[in-house]
Amino acid sequence: MSNTMEIAQRLKGLREIEEIEPEEMANVCSMSVDEYLSYETGERDFSVTMLCKCADRLGIDVTALFTGDTPKLSRYSIVRKGAGLSVERRSGFTYKHLAYNLKGRIAEPFYVIAPYREDEQNKPIQLSTHAGQEMDYIVEGSLKISIDGKEEILNEGDTVFYDSSKPHGMIAIGGKDCKFLAIIFKKD
16 A cells, blocks of 8 residues: 555544544645545645644644654654655655654654756746745755745755745756755644
């Protein structure tokens, strides 16, 4: 069974246990009920943003949707170089969750690899929104980011911090993949 199908089954099962209607979850995710249900059946692949929104509504840690387990550590968490919970979402972007085993997190830290794609360079950037704030720190390569209608170019060592409830998205530019640290700060 694919990871997408496993997440879909967990999402549907938890929603049903909590007696939340699909209409409410669709509203939480800012999409139609039909679109939401296509995620629950595994027809569509999830974005990290969507899973965070669903986890917040369900009152669970997003790790439970990714893995089926809940974080156990309460004092600190160490993730060694090259490790982390691998999450492959959003059209080839690779995410490694860097604190998946720490319970009670107030932020979701990810090491992200945005693939360079020639066909994306002259198209509008795919946008998403989620509650809270986000910080992205460029480790390697270059990233074109769109935030609420404004585009910026970020290079190695650059940081952007923004209100993630505004439409935002990014693509790698410059002919190679971009590696960056993304920290999503949850809204109370």
